[in-house]
Amino acid sequence: MKKIVLAAFGAALLLGAGAPARAEEPTEILNVSYDIARELYATINPKFIEHWKETSGKEIDIKQSHAGSSKQARAIMQGLKADLVTFNQVLDVQILADKGFVSENWQKDLPNNASPYYSLPAFLVRKDNPKDIKDWDDLVREDVKLVFPNPKTSGNARYTYLAAYAYALEKNGGDDEAAREFVGKLLKNVAVFDTGGRGSTTTFVEREIGDVLITFEAEVENIRTQYGKDDYQRVVPSVSLLAEFPVAVVEKVAKQRGSLDVSKAYLDYLYSKEGQEIIVSFNNRVHNEEVKAANADRFPDVRLVTVEDVFGSWAEAKETHFSDGGVLDQVFNAR
Amino acid sequence: MASGTLPSVAEHPQVTAFKRRQKVKRGALVLIALAFSALVMGVPVAAIFARAFQEGVAVYWTNIVEPDTLYAIWLTVLTALIVLPINIVYGVAVAWLITRYRFPGRRVLLTIIELPFSISPIVAGLCYLLIYGGTSVIGSWADEWNIQLMFNLTGIVLVSLFVTCPFVARELIPLMQVSGKDQEEAALTLGATGWQTFRHVTLPNIRWALLYGAILANARVMGEFGAVSVVSGNIRGETMTLPLQVQLLYDDYNATGAFAAATVLTLIAVITLVLRSLIEARHPHRH
Numbered sequence: 001m002k003k004i005v006l007a008a009f010g011a012a013l014l015l016g017a018g019a020p021a022r023a024e025e026p027t028e029i030l031n032v033s034y035d036i037a038r039e040l041y042a043t044i045n046p047k048f049i050e051h052w053k054e055t056s057g058k059e060i061d062i063k064q065s066h067a068g069s070s071k072q073a074r075a076i077m078q079g080l081k082a083d084l085v086t087f088n089q090v091l092d093v094q095i096l097a098d099k100g101f102v103s104e105n106w107q108k109d110l111p112n113n114a115s116p117y118y119s120l121p122a123f124l125v126r127k128d129n130p131k132d133i134k135d136w137d138d139l140v141r142e143d144v145k146l147v148f149p150n151p152k153t154s155g156n157a158r159y160t161y162l163a164a165y166a167y168a169l170e171k172n173g174g175d176d177e178a179a180r181e182f183v184g185k186l187l188k189n190v191a192v193f194d195t196g197g198r199g200s201t202t203t204f205v206e207r208e209i210g211d212v213l214i215t216f217e218a219e220v221e222n223i224r225t226q227y228g229k230d231d232y233q234r235v236v237p238s239v240s241l242l243a244e245f246p247v248a249v250v251e252k253v254a255k256q257r258g259s260l261d262v263s264k265a266y267l268d269y270l271y272s273k274e275g276q277e278i279i280v281s282f283n284n285r286v287h288n289e290e291v292k293a294a295n296a297d298r299f300p301d302v303r304l305v306t307v308e309d310v311f312g313s314w315a316e317a318k319e320t321h322f323s324d325g326g327v328l329d330q331v332f333n334a335r
Numbered sequence: 336m337a338s339g340t341l342p343s344v345a346e347h348p349q350v351t352a353f354k355r356r357q358k359v360k361r362g363a364l365v366l367i368a369l370a371f372s373a374l375v376m377g378v379p380v381a382a383i384f385a386r387a388f389q390e391g392v393a394v395y396w397t398n399i400v401e402p403d404t405l406y407a408i409w410l411t412v413l414t415a416l417i418v419l420p421i422n423i424v425y426g427v428a429v430a431w432l433i434t435r436y437r438f439p440g441r442r443v444l445l446t447i448i449e450l451p452f453s454i455s456p457i458v459a460g461l462c463y464l465l466i467y468g469g470t471s472v473i474g475s476w477a478d479e480w481n482i483q484l485m486f487n488l489t490g491i492v493l494v495s496l497f498v499t500c501p502f503v504a505r506e507l508i509p510l511m512q513v514s515g516k517d518q519e520e521a522a523l524t525l526g527a528t529g530w531q532t533f534r535h536v537t538l539p540n541i542r543w544a545l546l547y548g549a550i551l552a553n554a555r556v557m558g559e560f561g562a563v564s565v566v567s568g569n570i571r572g573e574t575m576t577l578p579l580q581v582q583l584l585y586d587d588y589n590a591t592g593a594f595a596a597a598t599v600l601t602l603i604a605v606i607t608l609v610l611r612s613l614i615e616a617r618h619p620h621r622h
Contacts, residue, residue, distance in 0.1 A: 030570060035586065036586070038571075038583075038587050039587065063570050063571065063572070063573055064570070064571045065568055065569045065570040065571065066569055066571070066583070067569045072569075075486060075568055077469065077470060078464050078468035078469050078470060078474075078485060078486075079468050079469025079470075079474055079478065079483060079484070079485050079486060080485075080486040080568045081483065081486070198586045226588050
């Protein structure tokens with residue numbers, strides 16, 4: 001027993017204090033990512049390891065950490081040693097840039113606003129679409145019950161909220177009052193607010209609550225793959241909001257650990273044809289023309305507006321809508 | 336009194352009726368208690384196993400020996416192996432101090448060791464981040480020396496220590512208060528050293544309570560979710576303990592894997608329960 005305890009102590013010291021020395025050749029890098037990207041990166045990582053071996057002749061191992069991306073950003077600021085981040089919230093990378101962890105110009109460092117793929121809020125409905133849901137207008141009907149997470153806690157739901165708001169603004173010629181009323185009705189129709197995307201999926205699929213689940217298109221398709229393509233249908237609205245998945249090297253950590261090159265190569269790989277093909281197989285939309293053309297039939301046409309177009313910037317959208325006492329709070333409390 | 340004129344009290348119709356009613360009432364109570372226990376505890380536990388084995392023993396086994404899950408089991412055991420000895424030493428020391436000495440701040444200490452019970456584990460985790468995280472004084476000083484305190488095993492051990500530190504002390508204090516220090520003083524006057532006194536007088540008296548506290552603490556270490564989730568960093572195959580792994584597998588649409596991992600936690604809980612009952616049976620005066 002004594003020996004085991006001593007061994008355990010020793011192991012703890014090794015693991016705790018024996019972190020790799022600075023700026024040596026790294027043997028592993030840590031990709032800190034959002035909640036539901038596990039399957040995606042679990043597929044990409046072995047391919048990249050092979051690719052890195054071929055191009056540089058070096059061995060590398062990639063560790064993954066997944067949680068809500070705001071929680072992840074905070075963890076990095078508190079000392080989680082991430083070499084790179086792959087998030088689903090622009091603001092969560094921006095805050096790392098503001099604190100000096102990520103390059104100031106991170107959005108210009110890589111193509112497409114440093115977002116190798118994108119998606120959009122779309123709808124999942126039950127078999128044969130019994131409530132005949134076609135577009136955002138159908139979601140505010142009195143006979144329709146919705147499921148999506150709480151916009152207060154979930155980035156996913158913020159996209160839904162902003163997409164609905166953008167739709168209503170456009171429809172009513174930029175009338176803010178009308179848009180507020182629209183999202184008010186939308187929130188009123190929500191049967192259950194879970195804290196995160198996966199919670200809502202469980203509510204909709206396993207507890208069979210609600211007529212429409214609103215989440216990212218990629219997630220809609222993944223749920224169909226998981227729970228039965230015939231039992232659920234995807235509905236893509238006429239207009240939706242561009243959801244970017246921003247990536248960046250955490251330079252502060254990568255410099256310290258000597259992993260700058262491999263981390264950059266990893267992000268570049270996400271933009272390569274090979275990388276984009278994997279990403280598209282998880283139902284995300286990509287920019288690579290060749291891959292796009294080959295997968296055109298997977299993705300219905302949709303007009304996408306951006307947060308920058310409609311709300312100025314993420315920071316402004318956050319300030320106006322999601323701060324305490326902001327528009328979300330107002331319509332939420334009025335519901 | 337003439338025999339046979341009156342039925343004995345026990346046979347009096349009213350008494351028999353009363354007894355019957357009592358019997359029915361007791362039966363109903365027992366039934367309610369059993370049904371409630373089955374519904375609230377029995378069924379969910381059974382459901383865990385049913386769901387875990389739904390796709391057969393082979394699939395169950397594949398899920399258990401999945402490297403990340405195996406690692407999570409190992410990490411959980413390792414954490415317990417580090418935390419428990421510290422906890423036992425700390426618990427005995429505190430209980431000794433509180434029951435054998437009078438000193439200023441004794442009441443404060445008594446209150447402080449109860450604190451982890453009343454603080455939400457998540458808050459505890461956040462407190463540790465605040466004190467030992469990269470933005471804190473201690474955290475950035477440690478970082479200068481290339482020592483990482485949070486988001487690794489050190490962090491997990493620290494918060495586990497926090498949430499479990501009351502268990503052993505709490506079991507020991509009442510017992511040591513009751514048993515008093517007469518025997519120890521007798522041993523000392525007979526020339527025993529401090530260690531001899533502890534080893535041959537105190538320890539035999541408290542060993543069951545000590546074991547009991549350690550078992551409870553162990554169950555808590557292995558099952559802790561909230562505090563660990565804050566400081567773990569969620570790195571797969573590196574800082575995921577078993578409870579975190581269960582949640583993660585479930586979130587990954589791998590319900591079978593999640594329930595398979597949950598059976599391991601449940602088994603630990605059941606073993607804890609059995610050990611506890613054994614101790615109580617051997618030592619009926621406890622509780």
